[in-house]
Amino acid sequence: MFFNGNFAGKHFKSYTKSFAILFFTFYLHTILYIRIRCAGIIPSSEATAKWGVKAGKGGKKINTKDFKNLAEPFKAFIGNRELVYQLLDLHPTPIEAFAPDGIAIFINRACLELNNIPDVGFVVGQYNVKTDPMMIRILGQDNLDKVFRGETWSFSGFPAPIQEVVDRGITDGKPFEAATMDLYCFPIWDGDIFVCTICFFYVNNMYQGRSDMAKAREYIEVHWHDEFDVDNLAHTVNLSKRHFQRIFKEVSGYTPIEFYRKIKLEKIQEKLLDGNLSVEQAFDACGVGSRGTYLNLFKEKFKMTPSEYRKTHKKK
Numbered sequence: 001m002f003f004n005g006n007f008a009g010k011h012f013k014s015y016t017k018s019f020a021i022l023f024f025t026f027y028l029h030t031i032l033y034i035r036i037r038c039a040g041i042i043p044s045s046e047a048t049a050k051w052g053v054k055a056g057k058g059g060k061k062i063n064t065k066d067f068k069n070l071a072e073p074f075k076a077f078i079g080n081r082e083l084v085y086q087l088l089d090l091h092p093t094p095i096e097a098f099a100p101d102g103i104a105i106f107i108n109r110a111c112l113e114l115n116n117i118p119d120v121g122f123v124v125g126q127y128n129v130k131t132d133p134m135m136i137r138i139l140g141q142d143n144l145d146k147v148f149r150g151e152t153w154s155f156s157g158f159p160a161p162i163q164e165v166v167d168r169g170i171t172d173g174k175p176f177e178a179a180t181m182d183l184y185c186f187p188i189w190d191g192d193i194f195v196c197t198i199c200f201f202y203v204n205n206m207y208q209g210r211s212d213m214a215k216a217r218e219y220i221e222v223h224w225h226d227e228f229d230v231d232n233l234a235h236t237v238n239l240s241k242r243h244f245q246r247i248f249k250e251v252s253g254y255t256p257i258e259f260y261r262k263i264k265l266e267k268i269q270e271k272l273l274d275g276n277l278s279v280e281q282a283f284d285a286c287g288v289g290s291r292g293t294y295l296n297l298f299k300e301k302f303k304m305t306p307s308e309y310r311k312t313h314k315k316k
Contacts, residue, residue: 088106088108089108089109090108090109091108091110092110093110093200093201093202094108094110094111094114094115094200094201094203095107095108095110095111095198095199095200095201096108096111096123096198096199096201097196097197097198097199098129098130098148098196098197098199099196100148100150100194100195100196100197101128101130102128102129102130102131102148103125103127103128104123104124104125104126104127104128104129105124105125105196106124107120107123107124111201114175114201114203115162115165115170115171115175116171116172116173116174116175117170117171117172118171118172122170123170129144130144130148134161134164138158138159138161139155139158139183143155147185147187147197148197149194150187150189150194150197151187152185152186152187153184153185154182154183154184154185155182155183155184156182157180157181157182157204157221157222157224158180158181158182158183158201159178159179159180159218159221159222160176160178160179160180160181162174162175162176162177162178162179176206176207176208176214177207177208177209177210177211177214177215178206178207178211178214178215178217178218179203179204179205179206179207179218180203180204180205180218180221180222181201181202181203181204182201182202182204183199183200183201183202184199184200184202185197185198185199185200186198204221205217205218205221209251210247210251212237212238212239212247213237213247213248213251213252215236215237216233216236216237216244216248216256217252217259219233219236220233220256220259220260220263221263224260224263224264224267225267225286225287226287227287228256228257228260230244230245230256230257233256244256261294261297264286264288264294265294265297265298265301267286268282268283268286268288268294268298268306269302269309271283271285271286272306272309272310272313273310273313275314279306279307279310282306283295283306290306
């Protein structure tokens with residue numbers, strides 16, 4: 001069959017009239033994310049509004065001005081449900097869609113392959129993200145409520161709970177030891193009716209090999225804003241500090257503190273690309289001063305000062 005089971009049938013039949021809205025919003029948000037991500041900034045609802053998808057009262061209104069100005073061949077493409085489905089299913093970014101009650105109604109091939117899920121039947125029509133204790137713990141109940149009120153929402157550094165997924169018997173073997181992602185969710189509205197929420201998973205880092213070292217690297221990436229504590233890290237993976245430092249270096253090529261500083265510098269780099277922040281504010285947002293160790297580390301890595309780095313990026 002054409003739909004191949006990836007869309008839950010009963011939901012899809014009731015949502016077909018919203019496909020043009022879904023695709024156009026998908027198109028705008030994809031362009032939005034690419035443009036902002038290239039600048040090192042995670043998108044926000046304010047940025048979304050700036051790039052053309054306006055949230056009116058309650059976040060329910062979509063600006064259709066650009067839609068009306070699209071070329072006729074592209075409008076025809078949007079109107080073809082089979083082609084739109086192929087776009088979503090074959091898109092290289094892992095994508096899931098959820099009904100307002102939290103039930104999964106779509107998962108594309110990239111998402112299936114990423115998580116080594118053998119069949120859509122394990123997810124579509126079965127999995128409810130709103131009531132999953134694991135997701136409530138990771139994302140927070142308040143954030144899930146925002147998503148299912150129809151708000152645009154993003155989460156940077158989402159730790160993929162792959163071991164818990166494996167324990168539930170959803171995957172066909174463990175595809176990776178650990179991964180961190182940027183999660184970006186946006187709503188699809190048909191007038192005043194909240195149709196569904198579309199979730200994109202942009203993989204930042206993925207680790208294979210020793211599970212304890214993958215866990216340590218993931219811990220550093222998630223807790224990069226915290227003060228570095230090698231004793232706590234070693235305790236997290238049940239190793240002595242000396243043994244942990246040696247194994248971490250062998251596996252990653254970095255000492256734990258070097259890896260921590262690498263992640264911290266990447267975050268500083270991202271913040272510097274935010275024109276709304278001064279250099280001092282960019283450093284402060286990463287939990288460090290702009291005149292200490294990390295200033296010297298930044299200049300050593302990028303061969304320029306933070307101000308020069310910002311000017312160089314603006315020229316590009």
